[in-house]
Amino acid sequence: MTKHRKATEGPQTKSKNPLPAGLSGLPIVAIVGRPNVGKSTLFNRLARRRIAIVHDEPGVTRDRHYADTSAFGRRYSLVDTGGFDPEDTDPMRAGIAHHVKLAIEEADVIVFLTDATTSLTNADKAAIKLLRASKKPVFFAANKADSAKVDADAFELYREGVETVYPVSSLHGRGIGDLENAVVNAFPIEEDTEPFEDEGLTRVAIVGRPNAGKSSLLNRIVGEERMLVSPEPGTTRDAIDALVERSDRRYVFIDTAGIRRKGKVAKAESTVEAVSVLHAIRSIERSQVAVLLCDSSEGVAEQDAKILGLAEERARAMVIALNKSDLVGKKDMDGVEERAREKLAFAPYAPVVRISAKNGRGVNELFATIDRVKEAFTKRVSTGELNRFFASVLETRPPPTSGGKAPRLYYITQAETAPPTFVIITNAPDAVHFSYRRFVINQLRKSFGFEGVPVRVFYKAKRKRAKGEEEARE
């Protein structure tokens, strides 16, 4: 077990606000299938939630869904690649083959879903052929097998050469455990390696919407000849990372292949978006610093917020880079930045840098900013310093009473770095009001900085003394 993975096992696991998984990448599981076979229902079942709209009309899953979930103690990122758009008349894009290829390229494990209550279509058969030829682990699940009676129909898949069929009922949960078990057992073996052993190394993910300028920026930063590419050990993915040395510092730009791999898939709007989010998920997972690259000439949009949100959820250090500043006048850039701040208001602490991948302006500042947020990400505040700070916070604003009693806050420690995680010991964790929690985080930022970094504070009850134990001094 690595140091970072332990972050999920500490006192904070009991919190309603659990830490993300370890900083090494979560395996990605993609669900693929024709419209209406029940992909959303399966997604919700595996993600253990019920928020996606489930509908009888084919093609309802317009938006893609992403969720981190787990089964049998293994965590993974689940992706519903969505049905293909039946209204799309371009046979290349409308074909299921296209989505299947996408999943084969981007996911670690694929679940191909069919509807056991209807015969296999030609599209199903074409997809099965493709999937069987791929090297990725694929599980064939026949959905809507609500009872054993339907299983016989599910076995139609065997005629297509499928080795194992999982009859499942996403609606009722039948057969889901077997499927989950097979899926998590197909994950690459977790290597007991420390991804950030090299303290001097900064792992950076450049993420953003299609056309934001990610490959232009990489080419500027990396430069073909100085690029040392190495497949990351311990991943089965074809992730190619680029090692960059700059003013005595070393950076790894993560999964540059994912950015450079262009034109391989036909560019249906929805698919391009899916690729960008998939790429973002998998590279953020392996990063310390996520750089959200935005197109200033287009303005910051909902999709940018979604991508930055992925980094925020995973508690990575963040930088917002407004690219193509050369296309926008200085005065207009002020407006672009202002609107970016509004759209990305959930991360007001993330620094904004204006750059141009085309002419190189701002790239030095981008590096300086990456250095600063990385430092904040891994910063450790001494317990002495923390508690002097804490005493003054308590003095200026003690926690408000809740139900007639004020919770007592005893002391604070920094439990983890990367991301900075603090634990406050109290007699009544539940009595600490939300607004007070936010106040404490803001005060921590005020005193110690943490630019670009989500700060986590957990409230933990004082441990009850066992019989005969000396009263612990606090």
Ligand SMILES: Nc1nc2c(ncn2[C@@H]2O[C@H](COP(=O)(O)OP(=O)(O)OP(=O)(O)O)[C@@H](O)[C@H]2O)c(=O)[nH]1
């Ligand atoms: N009987 C039965 N019905 C199911 C099951 N799973 C899904 N359904 C139904 O099948 C229909 C389609 O389910 P969805 O989950 O929306 O299908 P989808 O594949 O996401 O569809 P698109 O959004 O069109 O891509 C809904 O009416 C579901 O209630 C199941 O296990 N058994």
Ligand SMILES: Nc1nc2c(ncn2[C@@H]2O[C@H](COP(=O)(O)OP(=O)(O)OP(=O)(O)O)[C@@H](O)[C@H]2O)c(=O)[nH]1
């Ligand atoms: N004027 C200007 N154009 C830029 C800049 N950065 C990128 N571009 C252009 O924007 C377009 C998209 O750039 P890419 O680097 O291919 O963008 P990307 O984010 O890698 O795109 P995807 O591969 O689709 O995700 C290209 O035509 C670039 O030449 C910039 O700073 N200024």
